[in-house]
Structures are given as structure tokens and as C-alpha cells.
Amino acid sequence: MCGITGIMAPEIGGVDQSTLRKMTATIAHRGPDGDGFYFGQKVGLGHRRLSIIDIEGGQQPMACESRQVILTYNGEVYNFQSLRRELEAEGYQFSTHSDTEVLLKSYLAWGKDCVNRLRGMFAFAIWDNRSQELFMARDRLGIKPFYYTELSDGTFLFGSELKALLAHDAVRRKLRIDALEDYLMLGYVPDPKSLVEGVHTLPPAYTLVRNANTGNMQSSCYWAPDIIPSANSVVDEGELVERLEEAVKLRMIADVPLGAFLSGGVDSSAVVGLMSRNNDDAVETCAIGSDDDDFDESGYAQSIADHFGTHHRLRLASANDGFLLDRMAQVYDEPFADLSALPTYRVCGLAREKVKVALSGDGGDELFAGYRRHRFHMLEENLRGHIPLGLRRLIFKPLGTLYPKMDRAPQFLRAKSTFEALARTSAEAYCHSVSKTPDRDRYRLHTDRMKKKLAGYHPHDLFTKIADEVKGADELSTIQYIDLKTYLPGDILTKVDRASMAHSLEVRVPILDHKFVEYAMRINPASRIVEGEGKHVFKKALEGFVPNETLYRSKQGFMVPAVNWLRDELLPELRDLEKSETLADTGLIDMNGVKEMIEEHVTEVRDHHTTLWSLLTLDRSLRHLGLSV
Structure with a gap:
């Protein structure tokens, strides 16, 4: 795990070495074990290293034998050993034991198609002096970040975090208005936007190519999960666990101490259990509890730790952690409103005291429909499917406006949000259900200037666009697909990446192994939510391995009061x-x-x-x- 930066200048000799070093220094926390640079005629590449695989070798930027192709890379390619064997069979020789060299020679062997062979999390840039092209890519789920921008003079910049680009004096610090509106509604800025006008993120599963001579850029998507259910609707529960276990075992390859986060929920318990089954020693686990009993899950985490015999450590979050608000601004750069960012930051710090790599259970709710909003949306869909949109708007829009907002009333009396959702299309309603600040409250925050600059823009436009990509798919798979494109990379994975990297900790997410994602998203959606219970098929598969009291207790979430x-x-x-x-x-x-x-x-x-x-x-x-x- 590392941090990467780069500059492509419009003219020969235009790379300012001191600026690239300054950009790279801003992300030293991502790689405290060393730095490296490549300076060519038009391209400069920077790197900060967190040594995980082949600690003695694997320094970056890494060049091939001819020095014509140079790589700077952040991430882990988990199938590097099998790829190395394949490349060796084709005559390629290796001087290190690193996955970095495997990635570099994968490009030499297969060109830009190499991304289709990679199994892992990554963001990288390869300068090919032969074609005068910079080839960049981001992993399929967006686990690793990638920011880029083009300056007015034609200079191109990229980096792992926004702060790296802002270290360049010529980057204009202007607020992007529609990104601000996205943030106010969702609590994060979704790909491919950033809060800074002109600075973009490379979306998950995308490549970007920029030619040094012409300045032309071309991006393309190289992967999307197939969400059409398999013809075989019967799930082999043993196969499900075996597939996840394979993903876990791949992520246990490391030359440094390794552990796991353990919240006591289904997903982290499954990952920790599979790690324990494949480890001779007790797994190092850690958790953050709360000093507020209504939000504390530490007892559940301890129960799982005892069940699998892990070496478990716990710390408590409290209101005193509010001082970290200022620290969060430095860690995330862009505003980030996920309430679990504070405990995530704390648990990463706790983990780093003992290990350099930690596995997490992120992704289970997205793949197996574990969020309460998934169940509510499907209940609403039953009604939406029977009443035309025009009639629903006529009936439910006035009801949503007139019905009082009763936060402290019993659940069955809190109908305002439901009425508002029923007056919308399915994609618009789902955007409404995931919003941190729904329309009725957000519009109270808009000045006339904000309204004018937005010019009718609404964040649900993005959700509608993504839903259209899978038009014809079932309703549940569609909103899960939206999650994979928005909430997962924009919120969950951003939260974990920045919090972990702030502590120089690598976090691996086996449930988001792309092969496991492809398998899970083709499971019959009827088996994901059964009788109002989400993640049904996942829980059934884990019965007898993870205790039932963990599998079937009410979901609480990693939150603060x-x-x-x-x-x-x-x-x-x-x-x-x-x-x-x-x-x-x-x-x-x-x-x-x-x-x-x-x-x-x-x-x-x-x-x-x-x-x-x-x-x-x-x-x-x-x-x-x-x-x-």
C-alpha cells in the first residue's frame, strides 16, 4: 500500500522536480517506509512506499530493463504469484519477489489489457516512453483512490489524494457547486467529481490514457458486474463459503504482521472466522466500542473473539472524540459526513499498534442486501409497481408535504419519508432514502445564489443515470448496483482508505474480491431478502460456523451517538x-x-x-x- 503522484508537462524539460517532491511529501503518511522518483523529459512520477510484500525489493517507481516503461503503483495484486508463473512461462524474468514487478511485466506482456487479469485493489500509472502515453487505472470496486486534473497551460497532474494536487501552486482552488449539492444530500462527493472545480476522480473500473504529444485523453470502463441472476436459482451454501474463504486466503499473503477489524457483525465475524481457520496462531483483532450503551457493540465483538480464539483488543469512543473533527478535515480533504468515520479512524490507530495489514468485512451489506433501506425500498416498490407515476405524484406528493415530520413518534407514524418516496421514480426514491439531508431540509439551506448556480441540478440525476445502465434488471439488484457505483466507493471505501492510510495501515476487503462480487450479484435476489430479513442467503451459508446469535441479531451499525x-x-x-x-x-x-x-x-x-x-x-x-x- 502506497501513495502515488505524477506530472506530465506540455513541453520537454517542463517537469518541476521540486513541485513533484512537494506533492509526494503531502502523502507521506500513505508510505512512511521510503520515497522514490522518476524524472523524464515530459513526465515525472512520485511514490511513497508502505512495505508489505518483498520488503527488500519492490522499490518504486519501477522501470523495466530497457528503462522505457516506468510504473508507480498503489495497492496489492493478490494473484501476482499465478501471474508471475504465467509470465515466466512466456519468457519473462524477475529480479524481485514483488507484485509491483508482476504488474509492470503484465503491462509489457499484455498492454492495457493487463487490467483484466489483475485481482486486487489498485491505482497506478505507467509511463510508456515508446508510445509517449501515460496509462492509468483504478481497481474494479474503487478501493484505492485516484485524483487528476489538467491545468490551463496543459500540465497534467495526478495523485492518491486531493492534497497532493493542491500542493501544486497552479491548481485553482474553486468550489464546484454541483459537487457541494451532492455532498449536502449524500454526505460525500461521488465519483467522478471532487469539491474542487476541474479536479476529477477516476471512477472505479476505469482506465485513462493521456498522450504526451497531443494532450488527448481517453477513458474507458473495463469491467461491470453482471447482475442478471444465474439460471440456477438454488444456492450452494458450501460453495459460497468456499469462494469467500479463497478471497480471504489470498489476502492473508503478507511479509508483515496481519490482523482484522472485528465489529461483532455478520461480515467481520465471517472474515475473522475464515482467517482463524487458515492461521496457525491466534488472529489479532480489534474493535472500537462506545461509552453509550445504546451504541456499544463491543460485547458482540468479544463474543466472536472468544468463539474463534483471537487475540482481541478494545477501546471506547466518546464525545471527547469530537476534537477529531479538525483532524478529519486534514485526513479526508473533502468534507465527509459519515458518522462512523471517527470510530473507523480510532480502530485503524488501534490496529496499527500491532499490525501493518488488517482485513475488514466491508461489502457484505452491498452484495447481499443487508441495509434496512433495501428492505424498505422493496416494500415501496410493491406499491410503485401497481400505481402509475403520474397518479402517485398526484396522491403522495401533497401527502408528503402536509404530513408532519415526527422524529420521536413510533415508527408506524413516521410516514412522511414514505410518502415522499412514493411520489418519485424508483431511482429518485432510492437517492432520497440514502440522503443525509433530504430535499425538504436541504432547500432550507439554499440561498438564492445557490439556487441560481444549481440551475435545476439534483443529485438524483446520477442515480437515474446509473439505473439506466442496467435497465430491465430486477428492482433489488438495481439499487444494489447503484450502491456499488456510489455509496460503496464514495463513502465506505473512502472512509476506510483515508482513515487507515492516515495511520500507515493497509486494509484489505475480501468480500469485495471482484470474482466474489460477480458470484454474489448473480445469486437469485429472492434469496437475499426473505420474510423481511436481509442477507438471508449469506447468513444461511454461515450457519454452523458463525454463531446464530451473531447471524440473526438486529443490525446496529458502526456509529456514534x-x-x-x-x-x-x-x-x-x-x-x-x-x-x-x-x-x-x-x-x-x-x-x-x-x-x-x-x-x-x-x-x-x-x-x-x-x-x-x-x-x-x-x-x-x-x-x-x-x-x-
């Missing part, structure tokens, strides 16, 4: 937010709306904790980034 923190320990932060010059100076955020929401939350009239947390992180990120409008 922010609703209470913001009425108590973090109330001073809200009072400062009321007076935020950073937000006010944008001219985009209605500060009267902010003040009204704070008062409603503090007096318990409404629960606005997700919106207020989003605004707190936005305030700090804008200060950190120094963006203009």
Missing part, C-alpha cells in the same frame, strides 16, 4: 457553526436556515444530527481547502 453529542458535549461546536464566516462567505448556505435547524435540534423539536454533522465537517473542510466560489 451524535444525536446526543450535539445536544450536550458538542453543543459549543454548534454555537460556533451558527457564526461560521466560512459558510457565510460562500454566499451559498443560508445561515438563517442553519440557525433554525440548530435550535430545532437542541430543543428536541426535530432530529437534525445528520445534517448538522454534515455542516460541521463542511465548515472545517472549506477552511482546510481554502476554496473560493
